Amino acid sequence: MQHGETRYLPGLELHTRQGEAFAVLQAESCRCLVWSEGQPEGIAGPQWRYGVNDLYDSSALELDGEARIITHEGYYPFGGTAWWAGRSALEAGYKTSRYSGRERDSSGLYHYGLRYYAPWLARWINPDPAGDVDGLNRYAMVRNNPVTREDRNGLVGADKQAVVAEPARRQFVSQHFTHEVEGHTVRSTYVDQNYVESRFTNTYEPDQWLMEHNYKKTDTRSFFASDVALHQLELVYGSLDRVPRPSTIVRSNVVNLEARDALAGLESESGELKRVFFDETPNGKTTRHLMQAMKLEPAAVTVDFQPGIFKPQMYITVHVANAMPEAGRLVRSGNGDGHSTQAGQQARSDSRQGADEWRDFPIAAGVRVHYRKRSETWL
Numbered sequence: 001m002q003h004g005e006t007r008y009l010p011g012l013e014l015h016t017r018q019g020e021a022f023a024v025l026q027a028e029s030c031r032c033l034v035w036s037e038g039q040p041e042g043i044a045g046p047q048w049r050y051g052v053n054d055l056y057d058s059s060a061l062e063l064d065g066e067a068r069i070i071t072h073e074g075y076y077p078f079g080g081t082a083w084w085a086g087r088s089a090l091e092a093g094y095k096t097s098r099y100s101g102r103e104r105d106s107s108g109l110y111h112y113g114l115r116y117y118a119p120w121l122a123r124w125i126n127p128d129p130a131g132d133v134d135g136l137n138r139y140a141m142v143r144n145n146p147v148t149r150e151d152r153n154g155l156v157g158a159d160k161q162a163v164v165a166e167p168a169r170r171q172f173v174s175q176h177f178t179h180e181v182e183g184h185t186v187r188s189t190y191v192d193q194n195y196v197e198s199r200f201t202n203t204y205e206p207d208q209w210l211m212e213h214n215y216k217k218t219d220t221r222s223f224f225a226s227d228v229a230l231h232q233l234e235l236v237y238g239s240l241d242r243v244p245r246p247s248t249i250v251r252s253n254v255v256n257l258e259a260r261d262a263l264a265g266l267e268s269e270s271g272e273l274k275r276v277f278f279d280e281t282p283n284g285k286t287t288r289h290l291m292q293a294m295k296l297e298p299a300a301v302t303v304d305f306q307p308g309i310f311k312p313q314m315y316i317t318v319h320v321a322n323a324m325p326e327a328g329r330l331v332r333s334g335n336g337d338g339h340s341t342q343a344g345q346q347a348r349s350d351s352r353q354g355a356d357e358w359r360d361f362p363i364a365a366g367v368r369v370h371y372r373k374r375s376e377t378w379l
Contacts, residue, residue, distance in 0.1 A: 079119030115154030186232040226289035245324040297321040
C-alpha cells in the first residue's frame with residue numbers, strides 16, 4: 001500500500017507520495033494538477049480536469065481541456081460506486097472529488113469536514129458532534145433518506161429541495177426587503193402584496209448573536225427566517241466568510257406559543273431540551289438552519305424566564321461548541337475606528353490563559369444571561 005500526505009489550503013492541495021509531489025489548484029468544479037516531482041508518463045502536465053456534477057452534486061463526469069472524457073462514474077443512493085469508466089486506470093487514480101462533491105481518500109472514507117462517512121456501511125464512523133438534533137441514531141446518514149436529504153458538513157441533514165432553492169431565496173431577501181444597519185444591529189422589513197409586514201431585528205456582536213424580533217407574518221415560501229439572518233450577517237461583516245463564530249445565540253422574548261408549550265417543563269442544558277428545541281419548534285428549526293449554514297455546532301440549550309408585564313418572558317440561549325476563541329477576535333474598546341486599543345490587547349492576552357470563565361451578558365433592560373465561555377489558544 002502506498003502512503004502519502006495531503007495538505008489542504010484554501011483553493012490548494014499539496015500532495016506528496018513516494019517519489020511524487022504535485023499540487024492541485026481548485027476553483028469551483030475545475031481542478032488543475034501540477035507536478036513538481038515524479039510526473040507520471042502518459043499524463044501531460046499541467047492537467048486540467050473539469051467536473052460535471054449530477055443532481056445530487058456528485059462528480060459524474062471529468063473532462064480534460066478539450067472536453068474529452070477522463071472518467072465517468074455513477075453512484076448508489078448512499079454513495080457506493082455503481083459503475084465506473086475511464087480512459088486510463090492511471091488518470092482515474094487521480095480523481096478525488098466524488099459522491100456529493102466530497103473527497104474520498106485512499107481508505108475509502110468520505111471527508112465531510114466534521115465527520116468521516118463510510119459509504120459501504122451507509123453510516124458515519126463517528127457519532128454526531130451535535131448530539132441527537134438530527135435523530136436518535138447519531139450514526140445514521142441523513143436519517144436514512146439520501147434521495148431527498150443531504151448533509152453538507154457532517155452535522156445536520158437538510159432537505160435537498162430547500163438547499164437547491166437557497167440562492168433564489170437569498171436573492172429575494174436582497175431585492176425585496178428594506179434593511180437598516182446600525183453598527184451590529186440590522187432591521188429588515190418586507191411587505192407582501194396584501195400589505196402584511198414581516199419584521200426582523202437582530203444584533204450580531206462578535207461574541208453573541210441576539211435575535212430580538214423575528215416575525216414572519218406572510219405565507220410566502222420565497223424566503224425563510226434563516227435567509228434573512230444570513231443576509232443580515234453579510235450586511236454587518238461584508239461577507240459570511242468574515243463572520244466570527246459567536247459563543248452564544250440568544251432568542252429574546254420568545255412569544256411563539258408552539259415553542260413555549262414544547263419547551264415548558266424541560267430542564268435547561270438537557271439533551272431532551274436541545275432535541276425538542278431544534279426538531280419541534282419553529283425558532284429551533286430556524287436556528288438550526290442558520291447554524292448549519294455557518295458551520296456552528298450546538299453544545300447546549302438553556303431556557304431562562306424573566307418577569308413580564310402580562311406573562312413571563314422566555315429567553316432561549318444556544319451555546320456554541322466551536323465558538324471562536326476570544327484571542328482571535330477584534331476587541332473594540334472605545335475608539336470606534338475598528339482598531340484594538342490597549343484594553344483590547346489586554347483582553348486578548350488574558351484569553352490565552354486557556355481557562356473556562358463564567359460571564360454575565362446584558363441582553364435587555366434588567367435582563368442578563370449567565371453563560372460559560374472557553375478561552376483557548378488561537379493563532
